[in-house]
Amino acid sequence: MLNRSDTRRAQLNGWPSRMEPGPPVVAVVVSILLATAGCVKEPEPPVIPATPRAVEIIGTPEVTTTTDRVIADFENMDGWCFACYPSEVDGYLTHSFDDEPSHDGDFAAKLVYDFSGARGVTAAAYAMTAHLLPLNWDRLGLWVYGDGSGHWLRAEFVDSTGEKFVGDLAPRVDWEDSWRLCALYQSDLVGLRDEKARRHPPLALTRIYLVVLPTAEHNAGEIYFDTLTVE
Numbered sequence: 061m062l063n064r065s066d067t068r069r070a071q072l073n074g075w076p077s078r079m080e081p082g083p084p085v086v087a088v089v090v091s092i093l094l095a096t097a098g099c100v101k102e103p104e105p106p107v108i109p110a111t112p113r114a115v116e117i118i119g120t121p122e123v124t125t126t127t128d129r130v131i132a133d134f135e136n137m138d139g140w141c142f143a144c145y146p147s148e149v150d151g152y153l154t155h156s157f158d159d160e161p162s163h164d165g166d167f168a169a170k171l172v173y174d175f176s177g178a179r180g181v182t183a184a185a186y187a188m189t190a191h192l193l194p195l196n197w198d199r200l201g202l203w204v205y206g207d208g209s210g211h212w213l214r215a216e217f218v219d220s221t222g223e224k225f226v227g228d229l230a231p232r233v234d235w236e237d238s239w240r241l242c243a244l245y246q247s248d249l250v251g252l253r254d255e256k257a258r259r260h261p262p263l264a265l266t267r268i269y270l271v272v273l274p275t276a277e278h279n280a281g282e283i284y285f286d287t288l289t290v291e
């Protein structure tokens with residue numbers, strides 16, 4: 061079991077949307093209700109747990125011609141926090157320390173999970189955020205330091221109408237003690253409520269998360285991730 065007294069455990073409150081400077085184009089308000097989330101492909105949907113919490117992102121997205129743009133470098137974990145499903149799952153989110161891996165800069169995000177208390181059911185460990193993305197991106201990339209668990213790594217987004225979408229960063233985290241660039245394409249995202257739902261940009265990234273399915277091994281482990289980019 062994890063040491064809950066670990067002083068490194070993330071104590072992140074508040075949900076700022078960090079916007080980079082740029083010419084205002086369209087002012088939007090994206091309201092995200094994190095209370096309910098069905099899931100198309102996960103047999104027992106890892107709905108967001110316990111405390112329903114409305115999050116409002118207010119910002120002005122950019123139209124850019126960027127080729128490769130860093131959205132988060134995880135040099136600090138402001139605007140990120142941990143959640144899990146079901147409540148028997150343990151874990152925390154922090155940044156890497158000392159000799160722990162980072163891909164760029166001094167730190168990476170560290171997602172620590174323990175699924176062992178939730179055997180036989182779908183379980184998930186979430187890195188939660190509320191990060192408004194630029195209007196015109198095709199691919200989202202994330203460097204991931206795998207633990208060989210075989211768990212499913214996904215990302216969730218919400219559009220300007222509140223519709224939620226998910227995509228796969230990796231169907232199985234089957235690499236261990238090394239970095240791998242995981243990516244998903246906006247065109248491959250599917251709606252949570254309706255698989256064919258149309259996207260209404262801009263999108264906000266709301267979660268990066270690990271899922272274990274009922275028949276898979278419900279172990280404990282940790283992954284690191286770094287340098288979230290869109291292009």
Ligand SMILES: [Ca+2]
Nearest residue numbers: 133164165167
């Ligand atoms: Ca970093």
